[in-house]
Amino acid sequence: MNILLIGCGKMGGAMLRQWAKDDSNQFTVADPVKPDLPAGVRHVSKATSLSEAEFDVILIAIKPQMIADVLPDYSFALKPDGCFVSIAAGCSVDSIRKIVGDRAIVRVMPNMAAMVGLGVSGLYANDACTEQQKTDVTAWIDQTGTCVPVDSEDRIDRLTAVSGSGPGYVFEMLRSYVAAAMDLGFDEKTARALVFDTITGTVETARQSDETLEDLRKSVTSKNGTTQAGLEQLMRDGQLHSLLHDTVNAAYTRAVELK
Structure with a gap:
């Protein structure tokens, strides 16, 4: 063409x-x-x-x-x-x-x-x-x-609300995740490597698996273990679900307004 x-x-x-x-x-x-x-x-x-x-x-x-x-x-x-x-x-x-x-x-x-x-x-x-x-x-x-x-x-x-604007959401989540790793004493280069490779590997694992995302999450969460402790904070009162739901809906509303 x-x-x-x-x-x-x-x-x-x-x-x-x-x-x-x-x-x-x-x-x-x-x-x-x-x-x-x-x-x-x-x-x-x-x-x-x-x-x-x-x-x-x-x-x-x-x-x-x-x-x-x-x-x-x-x-x-x-x-x-x-x-x-x-x-x-x-x-x-x-x-x-x-x-x-x-x-x-x-x-x-x-x-x-x-x-x-x-x-x-x-x-x-x-x-x-x-x-x-x-x-x-x-x-x-x-x-x-x-x-x-x-x-x-x-x-x-x-x-647009999910994938078009999605990189912006992910960059901000990465920024916060890297900052949290640095607060634990890692330098920025190491923190970025830990976070980026963890996310890349996790996404690829989910992509190749036939299990549901919930089942995959449960498979790496030991009772009273470190992952459970972290997830209890992340998922407290459904805050993560609500935050992401509100985020994509705000973007969708704006996409409609811009037309």
Whole structure:
């Protein structure tokens, strides 16, 4: 596919670096200032450098408030059977349709882990998209980690609250966990290694196991042992469950408000 990225900020650039590993697609980046691009990626600073109906996909990777001003300048470059793909947070398919008309539009909600090829991205395609377009874009997004197709934009908003915003929650939990380890006398480097590797190993154990998460937790919790003592604090009065429930619901509410 011949693909145009409008904008190449942190998220767009991270995804591009994963896609550029596959030389079956050709990429052009439109950005007023040339960013640091992978080898073989073309750069243009303005729409007049492009040809009409040149691209199979136009990826919208600019801030939502810029779309209404910028996208009209580039929409001519999409082939008649092409597809618009947006990774702009909080920008609905309908808001893009109002700019480009009744075209195939896909909304993607990635997360930061796309930078290392372990991202989770929700994908919603409007009715104008063909099954082949959905398949192609899904496979393309899969190159940045895991793509989760959903059947409504509300599901994208819900996914945003869990995985889109999730790295922020996890970073804060990591920060507190590392600080707790340092309070026990470990230097920061050692504390980070203890916490990061414990979490990585635990997640992989859960991923490979057929047991429920509750059963796995019980399997490492000896009666009157250290894990039980820690869990009694962590789970006291259901505070952890309530905190995480309130966290994702606050993010979902904000996602709906931003549309």
